[in-house]
Structure formats: C-alpha cells, structure tokens
Amino acid sequence: xxxxxxxxxxxxxxxxxxxxxxxxxxxxxxxxxxxxxxxxxxxxxxxxxxxxxxxxxxxxxxxxxxxxxxxxxxxxxxxxxxxxxxxxxxxxxxxxxxxxxxxxxxxxxxxxxxxxxxxxxxxxxxxxxxxxxxxxxxxxxxxxxxxxxxxxxxxxxxxxxxxxxxxxxxxxxxxxxxxxxxxxxxxxxxxxxxxxxxxxxxxxxxxxxxxxxxxxxxxxxxxxxxxxxx
Amino acid sequence: xxxxxxxxxxxxxxxxxxxxxxxxxxxxxxxxxxxxxxxxxxxxxxxxxxxxxxxxxxxxxxxxxxxxxxxxxxxxxxxxxxxxxxxxxxxxxxxxxxxxxxxxxxxxxxxxxxxxxxxxxxxxxxxxxxxxxxxxxxxxxxxxxxxxxxxxxxxxxxxxxxxxxxxxxxxxxxxxxxxxxxxxxxxxxxxxxxxxxxxxxxxxxxxxxxxxxxxxxxxxxxxxxxxxxx
DNA sequence: ACAAAAGTGTTGGAGATACACCCATGA
DNA sequence: TCATGGGTGTATCTCCAACACTTTTGT
Numbered sequence: 001x002x003x004x005x006x007x008x009x010x011x012x013x014x015x016x017x018x019x020x021x022x023x024x025x026x027x028x029x030x031x032x033x034x035x036x037x038x039x040x041x042x043x044x045x046x047x048x049x050x051x052x053x054x055x056x057x058x059x060x061x062x063x064x065x066x067x068x069x070x071x072x073x074x075x076x077x078x079x080x081x082x083x084x085x086x087x088x089x090x091x092x093x094x095x096x097x098x099x100x101x102x103x104x105x106x107x108x109x110x111x112x113x114x115x116x117x118x119x120x121x122x123x124x125x126x127x128x129x130x131x132x133x134x135x136x137x138x139x140x141x142x143x144x145x146x147x148x149x150x151x152x153x154x155x156x157x158x159x160x161x162x163x164x165x166x167x168x169x170x171x172x173x174x175x176x177x178x179x180x181x182x183x184x185x186x187x188x189x190x191x192x193x194x195x196x197x198x199x200x201x202x203x204x205x206x207x208x209x210x211x212x213x214x215x216x217x218x219x220x221x222x223x224x225x226x227x228x229x230x
Numbered sequence: 231x232x233x234x235x236x237x238x239x240x241x242x243x244x245x246x247x248x249x250x251x252x253x254x255x256x257x258x259x260x261x262x263x264x265x266x267x268x269x270x271x272x273x274x275x276x277x278x279x280x281x282x283x284x285x286x287x288x289x290x291x292x293x294x295x296x297x298x299x300x301x302x303x304x305x306x307x308x309x310x311x312x313x314x315x316x317x318x319x320x321x322x323x324x325x326x327x328x329x330x331x332x333x334x335x336x337x338x339x340x341x342x343x344x345x346x347x348x349x350x351x352x353x354x355x356x357x358x359x360x361x362x363x364x365x366x367x368x369x370x371x372x373x374x375x376x377x378x379x380x381x382x383x384x385x386x387x388x389x390x391x392x393x394x395x396x397x398x399x400x401x402x403x404x405x406x407x408x409x410x411x412x413x414x415x416x417x418x419x420x421x422x423x424x425x426x427x428x429x430x431x432x433x434x435x436x437x438x439x440x441x442x443x444x445x446x447x448x449x450x451x452x453x454x455x456x457x458x459x460x
Numbered sequence: 461a462c463a464a465a466a467g468t469g470t471t472g473g474a475g476a477t478a479c480a481c482c483c484a485t486g487a
Numbered sequence: 488t489c490a491t492g493g494g495t496g497t498a499t500c501t502c503c504a505a506c507a508c509t510t511t512t513g514t
Contacts, residue, residue, distance in 0.1 A: 001231070001232075001273070001275065002231075003305075003331055043231070043305070043331075046307045046329070048305065048307060049303065049305035049306075049331070070302070070303060073300060073303050073333050075233075075273070075278065075279035075333075076278060076279075077277065077278060099275065101233055101273075101279070103303055103305075157387070170493085171494095172492075172493075187477070187478070188493090188494085188495095189478095189479085189494085189495070189496080190476070190477060190478080192494085192495085193476090194475080194476080197475090208493095210486085211485075211486080211491085211492080211493095212485060212486035212487060212490085212491070212492095213485060213486080213490080213491040213492040213493070214483060214484035214485055214491080214492065214493045214494075215484075215485065215493080216492080216493055216494085217493085400466085401466090401467095402465075417504070417505070417506085418467085418468095419468070419469080419506085420503070420504065422467085423503090424502085424503080427502095438466095440513090441465080441512075441513080442463085442464070442465095442512065442513035443463075443464040443466070443511075443512060443513075444464080444465060444467080444510060444511035445465095445511075445512065446465080446467085447466085447467090
C-alpha cells in the first residue's frame with residue numbers, strides 16, 4: 001500500500017470572479033489526450049505528512065511558502081483503477097497496481113504572488129476555473145469538490161485560516177476574496193462590520209499607494225505580524 | 231509504510247455528566263504495567279477505509295453497527311517511536327520498526343446500547359472518563375483530543391452527524407447529550423427552540439411509556455426514518 | 461395529593477440585512 | 488474638476504440568553 005498527498009491549490013485574483021484550481025498536465029501518451037491532475041505524489045519514508053505536501057507541490061509546480069491544510073483522506077481501493085488512468089500508471093509507476101491512499105491538502109493563494117512552473121512529471125501547470133474543470137486523473141474531481149466544500153464551510157464561519165490569506169490587504173480585497181469563495185455578493189458595509197469584529201484583524205499604519213482614487217487602509221491578521229516589517 | 235485506523239468511541243449515558251472513551255488494554259508484558267490504547271489496527275489490502283474502521287472496532291471490542299466518521303490523519307514519522315511503546319511493538323508486530331500512518335475515526339454511542347467485549351489483542355475493554363484518561367499507547371492521547379475538538383465544533387454548529395445519535399429520543403435526552411458533549415448546561419426552553427428549528431428533526435407519533443411523570447414526546451432525525459417502524 | 465419531569469412565552473440585547481451619500485486621490 | 492473606488496450609519500428583523508409557571512402521569 002502506498003501513501004500519497006494531493007494538493008488542491010485554489011487561486012484568486014481581483015479580476016476574475018471565480019476560484020481557479022492549479023492543475024498539472026500529465027505526459028501525453030500514444031494517441032490519447034493527456035489528462036490533467038492535481039499536483040500530488042508519494043510520501044517519502046521518513047517524511048512528515050505536511051512536509052510531504054509542501055515538497056510535492058514544490059517539485060511539481062515550483063510553488064513554495066504555501067500554507068497547506070490537510071482536509072480528508074481518500075482511500076477507496078478502486079480509486080486509481082479506472083480505465084482512463086491505466087496507461088499512465090503503467091508507464092510511470094514502479095508498482096502500477098499497488099493500492100494508493102491519498103491525503104488531500106488544500107490552500108488558497110493570490111495567483112499573481114505565485115508563478116507556477118512545471119517540473120518533474122508535470123508537463124505543464126495551469127489555472128483552471130472551478131466551473132470548467134475537465135475530467136481529471138484518478139478521483140481528483142471528487143477531491144477538488146470536497147476541498148471546495150471544506151473551504152466554503154470554514155469561510156462561512158469566519159474560520160478561514162489566516163495562513164491562507166495574503167499578509168497585507170485592503171478590506172475590499174478581502175471582501176472580494178470572500179465573494180469569490182462563497183460565490184455570492186456581499187454588502188460592503190455589512191462585511192466591514194462583521195470582519196472588524198474579529199480580533200485577529202488589525203489595521204496597519206499604512207495605506208495603498210499609487211492608486212488614483214482614495215487610498216485604502218491596509219490590514220493584516222495577527223498571526224502574520226512577525227513576518228511584516230512595520 | 232503501514233496504514234492503520236484508530237477509533238475514538240465516545241460514550242454517554244443519562245446519569246454520568248461527562249463523556250467516556252472506549253479503550254482497550256494491551257497485553258501485560260514482563261513487569262511493566264499494561265498501556266491502554268484506542269481500538270485500532272491495520273487496514274487490509276483491499277479494504278475501504280470506512281469498512282476497515284468498522285471491522286477493526288468489531289474485532290477488538292465486538293461493537294457493530296456503529297457509525298464512524300473519519301476526522302484526521304496522524305502521520306508523524308515518530309508517532310510510534312516512544313520508549314513506552316517499543317516492547318509491545320517488538321512483541322506484536324511483524325515489522326515493529328515500520329512507520330505507521332493512522333487515520334482517526336470517531337463515533338458517539340449510548341453506552342448501554344453497546345456492550346463491548348474484548349477480543350483479538352485487546353485484553354480488556356473499558357470506558358474511561360475523558361477527564362481521567364491516563365497516558366495511552368503511541369500518540370493516542372493526541373488523537374482523542376483532536377476527536378473531541380471535532381465533536382464539539384460540529385455540535386456547536388448543530389452539525390452533529392445524525393448517524394451518531396440514537397434513533398429515537400426525547401428532547402431532554404438530546405439536550406443531556408449536548409450538555410455532556412459541550413460540557414456546559416443549556417437552558418431547556420432555549421435548547422428546544424433552537425433544535426426545533428432544524429428541519430431534520432421530526433416528532434414521532436409516540437410518547438414515552440411507563441415513566442411516572444408526564445411522558446415525553448419522542449423524536450427522530452429524518453435520516454433514521456427508514457430504520458424505524460412507525 | 462404528591463412527586464417528578466414535560467412543556468411552554470416574553471423580554472432585552474447582539475448580530476444580520478438592507479440601503480445612499482460624502483471623501484481622498486491621480487489624472 | 489472629474490472619475491474612481493474608499494469609507495461610513497441607521498432601521499428592521501432574526502437569533503441568542505435569561506427567566507417561572509402549568510401539565511401529565513404513576514404511586
């Protein structure tokens with residue numbers, strides 16, 4: 001039995017109005033079109049699981065410094081037995097018939113802060129809108145779905161992990177992010193009232209610069225403080 | 231690398247006012263006192279994870295029909311390397327030095343509905359008050375803690391899995407359960423108001439019998455309906 | 461008739477929702 | 488001075504917390 005990790009990296013930016021997911025494209029084999037997949041790979045013998053997720057993400061997509069959060073284990077004995085996945089497994093795995101149990105991790109990043117670069121067995125990295133995800137390798141569609149559900153639930157309870165968020169942000173950016181995650185519009189005044197009630201939120205002595213409108217106050221979350229030069 | 235499941239079975243009854251956890255006692259070795267542990271064992275080659283948790287629980291404690299919910303994976307490479315666990319491992323495991331990643335499952339049962347009987351490598355089964363848990367084998371103290379946190383969080387949001395609850399109950403019993411889980415008293419009228427707002431709750435055409443006070447209405451949750459003869 | 465637990469309503473405060481106008485900046 | 492997004496307050500409603508009396512049954 002093998003253990004792997006799979007990373008669901010959700011990306012957002014100020015322009016798009018839905019979340020994207022970072023996918024890698026598998027190697028093209030014979031005449032079948034290549035499948036996309038989540039960045040994921042085996043856990044090493046002496047490696048902690050969280051470290052493993054970080055390493056794997058780094059090796060395949062060159063993203064580092066991303067906070068990853070474990071959310072579910074996927075262990076259906078048939079999860080890699082589908083026809084569509086057989087060729088790739090035969091070519092790429094030492095023991096292609098071995099059962100693989102995978103641990104799902106997710107994260108949330110501002111896309112422009114992280115430039116993904118394919119490496120290792122990833123031929124290509126791409127951000128795909130969560131509403132336009134094609135059939136992925138293995139049970140990865142299911143994994144994405146579950147990750148999204150977890151992210152939305154946590155966000156609704158303002159339980160969003162601050163580690164997942166940018167270090168400095170304006171409230172408009174934060175609201176935009178909530179709207180993207182929850183996929184609905186929020187009232188600006190009400191959003192501000194509720195978010196300001198969180199004691200983790202602190203306002204920095206700093207404003208936006210070089211914008212040609214009234215510059216916005218910048219905020220951060222307490223946990224991030226030591227990483228910011230105030 | 232080996233994969234196991236560990237089951238945190240929380241038990242309650244109407245009399246006690248805190249949760250109990252079902253533990254098994256490991257075999258006594260030489261002159262060291264036996265450690266208690268969560269019921270847990272390896273996942274079989276072709277076994278689904280949820281099935282595995284059920285089977286392991288059954289084999290060690292003879293409990294069946296318990297709904298188990300996955301809550302976290304514990305994969306610290308050193309989680310079974312502590313001194314206190316070495317002797318038991320050497321005696322009981324084919325590959326005592328293999329790394330073991332374990333998947334935590336939890337459940338919640340009315341204690342009198344389930345009579346645990348030790349079997350396999352469990353010498354004894356016992357319900358221990360969650361406030362009086364001794365040092366357990368491996369990282370099992372940590373696993374219990376995390377399970378409890380999950381249970382409380384879900385309960386607070388009324389997200390408690392109905393599968394975890396008895397099929398028929400009075401509101402007083404349900405309130406008692408909430409109080410045990412959350413470890414605080416709740417107001418009767420307020421509890422009723424909030425719980426009745428849940429649309430999953432339905433009142434049965436049935437009342438308590440043979441009680442020498444006003445008999446209480448019985449309730450159930452929708453999911454359980456097909457298992458009840460109305 | 462008594463003991464025991466079931467059942468029920470109101471009030472005050474806090475958080476959620478809905479909604480419109482002025483402000484600071486760069487061009 | 489204009490265009491752009493930043494920033495703010497009030498009224499209503501719904502949800503949470505606190506609190507005491509009546510009802511139904513078995514003995």
